[in-house]
Every structure is written in structure tokens, then in C-alpha cells.
Amino acid sequence: MTKPFTDLQAWREERRTQCRAGRSLGFVPTMGALHEGHLSLVQRSRSENDGTLVSIFVNPTQFDDRVDYEKYPRRVDDDMQMLRAAGADYVLLPTQADLYPDAFRYRVSEVDHSRTLEGAHRPGHFDAVLTVVLKLLQLARAERAYFGEKDWQQLQLVRGMADAFFLPTLIVPVGTVRELDGLALSSRNRRLAAADRAKAPAFHRALAEAATPDEAAHVLRGSGFVVDYVQDVDGRRLGAVRLGGVRLIDNVPLNGGPKGPHYESGPKGPRYESGPEGPHDEDS
Ligand code: AMP
Numbered sequence: 001m002t003k004p005f006t007d008l009q010a011w012r013e014e015r016r017t018q019c020r021a022g023r024s025l026g027f028v029p030t031m032g033a034l035h036e037g038h039l040s041l042v043q044r045s046r047s048e049n050d051g052t053l054v055s056i057f058v059n060p061t062q063f064d065d066r067v068d069y070e071k072y073p074r075r076v077d078d079d080m081q082m083l084r085a086a087g088a089d090y091v092l093l094p095t096q097a098d099l100y101p102d103a104f105r106y107r108v109s110e111v112d113h114s115r116t117l118e119g120a121h122r123p124g125h126f127d128a129v130l131t132v133v134l135k136l137l138q139l140a141r142a143e144r145a146y147f148g149e150k151d152w153q154q155l156q157l158v159r160g161m162a163d164a165f166f167l168p169t170l171i172v173p174v175g176t177v178r179e180l181d182g183l184a185l186s187s188r189n190r191r192l193a194a195a196d197r198a199k200a201p202a203f204h205r206a207l208a209e210a211a212t213p214d215e216a217a218h219v220l221r222g223s224g225f226v227v228d229y230v231q232d233v234d235g236r237r238l239g240a241v242r243l244g245g246v247r248l249i250d251n252v253p254l255n256g257g258p259k260g261p262h263y264e265s266g267p268k269g270p271r272y273e274s275g276p277e278g279p280h281d282e283d284s
Contacts (some may be wrong), residue, residue: 002084004091008098008139014090015141023050027142027169029133032056033073033187034082037177041146042086044174053140054083055092061104062128068247073187092139099135107131110157117238118153118249121228129154130161137162137169145169150176150184152238152251176250178204184250196243199223206230207237207252 005011018025026045030038038054045052056079063069076093083091107127113119114126137145147155159171177185182204192200202223210216213230220227220241228240228247238251 002080002088002091004080004093006093006095008092008094011090011092011139018051019141024144025049025140025142026052027137027140027145028052028054028088029136029140029145029147030054030056031058031072031187032079033075033190034079035177035185035187037148037150037185039082039086040177041148041174042083042088044172045144045146046087048144048172049142051089052087053090053092053142054088055094055136055140057092057094057099057132057136059099059128059132060096061100062125062132064122064125071191073190092136094139099132104128104131108134108161110160113153113160114157116153117229117231117233118240121240126154126157130157133158134161134165134167137167140169142169144172146172146174148176149173149251150186151249152236182208184248186248188246188248191246193244196246199225200243200248203239203241203248204250204252207239207250213237213239 003014005014015025026049028038028041028045030041042052042054056076058069058072058074060069063072080091108130109127110130114130119126147158149155155171155173161167162169162171179185179201181201183189183201184204189197189200203220203225206216206219206223207230210219213232216237216239217227217230220230220239224243226242228242230237230239232238232254235254236251237254238249240247240249242248
């Protein structure tokens with residue numbers, strides 16, 4: 001049974017009842033338009049908790065580009081069906097008015113790493129992400145919350161926030177799920193025109209194979225990508241590109257950098273860098 005909650009008070013009452021019964025909760029925050037990447041987080045949560053809550057909320061404050069926000073895919077009925085099939089127990093569907101009674105007057109700000117890479121290209125983005133994640137974590141009251149390594153910088157900042165504010169929820173990283181051609185699954189992939197979709201796997205290949213970030217950027221520009229950045233940080237290579245107006249981000253471990261165990265599913269299934277089959281590295 002997958003139970004939707006559109007009323008925050010009803011969810012909070014439900015969670016109080018669960019807490020009294022000693023039932024642990026895993027939480028997966030999403031913006032919907034779900035794919036196998038999101039479902040790997042749900043699967044991981046199900047394996048570690050008595051119950052799993054998924055939230056679906058397209059957070060307007062974190063979009064610096066109005067068109068990107070408006071074009072962001074919204075498919076709640078399909079999402080619900082996928083979550084039922086995946087065995088999620090609860091789905092939180094808040095509105096903007098629910099989550100922003102303060103009209104975004106109160107914000108969480110990280111003043112260092114949030115201004116680099118994605119933050120440099122999307123001013124204010126991470127303040128908005130951290131703010132909505134804090135709100136959602138407070139509502140979920142989960143033992144664990146699951147975040148994808150696909151959004152590497154976001155994962156580091158959320159972990160940093162959880163430490164800085166002594167949040168009781170453990171932040172658990174989950175490896176990136178990719179198409180067989182290497183493209184990281186993303187809700188934005190469906191907006192790629194056919195020719196751009198055919199080009200897109202070159203992004204991951206360049207990140208993984210180039211000797212330096214400059215070489216990766218050069219190769220990508222040569223193949224028709226607009227490169228926002230490619231940079232090596234702490235044993236990881238992070239990049240952001242645009243293809244026909246669709247922005248893609250990805251990252252790969254560098255030699256000697258932090259690397260999840262490799263898992264290759266059968267010929268049809270998606271490929272996991274780490275994750276469902278990997279060890280539960282809660283303290284990694
Ligand atoms: P989003 O709906 O894009 O905000 O993503 C919700 C969560 O799913 C975030 O923690 C993402 O990092 C994670 N996620 C998105 N794409 C993938 C992927 N391809 N593999 C694993 N996790 C992902």
C-alpha cells in the first residue's frame with residue numbers, strides 16, 4: 001500500500017503514530033518525473049527501514065531559469081504508479097504554499113562551497129536547495145535520508161548542513177544509475193532532442209576518459225556541447241554541460257578518489273556505479 005499525503009498535518013500525525021510504535025523511516029526527497037535512479041534510492045531505503053517516505057515537490061526557489069522551471073516534467077500519476085510498484089509506503093505531495101508559509105524569507109546559506117561549480121553558474125541555487133531539504137527533513141522526521149551521488153555537490157552540502165545543525169537524520173549517499181551507454185539517468189533527459197540524446201553519452205565518456213578537466217572540456221566543445229565547467233575536486237571530476245538548451249550534470253571518481261563498488265546489471269538493465277548491490281556505507 002502506497003499512501004499519498006497532500007495534507008502536511010495528516011502526515012505529521014501519521015509520523016507521530018509511527019514514532020510511538022518505534023517504526024523507523026527512510027526518506028527520499030525528489031522533484032518527481034521519476035526514473036530508475038530515484039527508484040534505486042527507494043530500494044535502498046526499503047532495505048534499511050521499516051517504512052519509506054518519498055516526497056515529490058518541484059521546488060521553484062532553486063530554479064534560476066524560469067523556462068527550466070516551467071518545462072520541468074511533471075507526471076504525478078505516473079510517479080505514483082512507479083512508487084506503488086517499487087513498494088514505497090508514503091508519498092508526500094506538498095504545495096508551494098505548504099512549504100513556504102514564510103514566502104522564503106527564512107533561508108539556509110552555506111557561504112563557501114555553495115558558491116563554486118553549480119553555485120557559480122546558478123546563484124542562490126544551493127541556498128534554495130538546502131532550505132527546502134531542511135524543511136522536508138523536519139517534516140519527514142526520518143532516521144535516514146537518501147541522496148544520489150549524481151548530484152555530488154548537493155550531496156556534500158546536504159551532509160555539511162546535517163552536521164552543522166546536528167540534524168538527527170543520517171544522510172545516506174547512493175551511487176549513480178546510468179543508461180547502458182553511460183548517460184546518467186535524469187528527469188531532464190526526456191527533454192533532449194533525438195540527435196542530442198545520441199550525443200549525450202559523450203559527456204560521461206569525456207569526464208571518465210580525459211586525462212585532465214581541460215582536455216574533457218575541449219573534447220566536449222568539439223562534439224557540440226556548451227561547457228559550463230569541468231573541474232576536479234577532492235578525487236572527483238565534476239561537469240555541467242548544455243545540449244540544445246537542456247542542462248546536464250555528472251561526475252565520476254578519479255583514480256584514487258572515492259569510488260563505490262562497480263555493479264553491472266544484465267544486458268538490459270541500468271548500470272549502477274554503486275548503490276543497491278553495494279555495501280551500506282552509512283558512515284562513508
Ligand atoms: P531530483 O528529483 O532530480 O531532485 O532527484 C532526487 C534524488 O534522486 C536526488 O538525491 C538525486 O541525486 C537522485 N538522483 C537523480 N538522478 C539519479 C541517478 N541517475 N542515479 C541515482 N540517483 C539519482
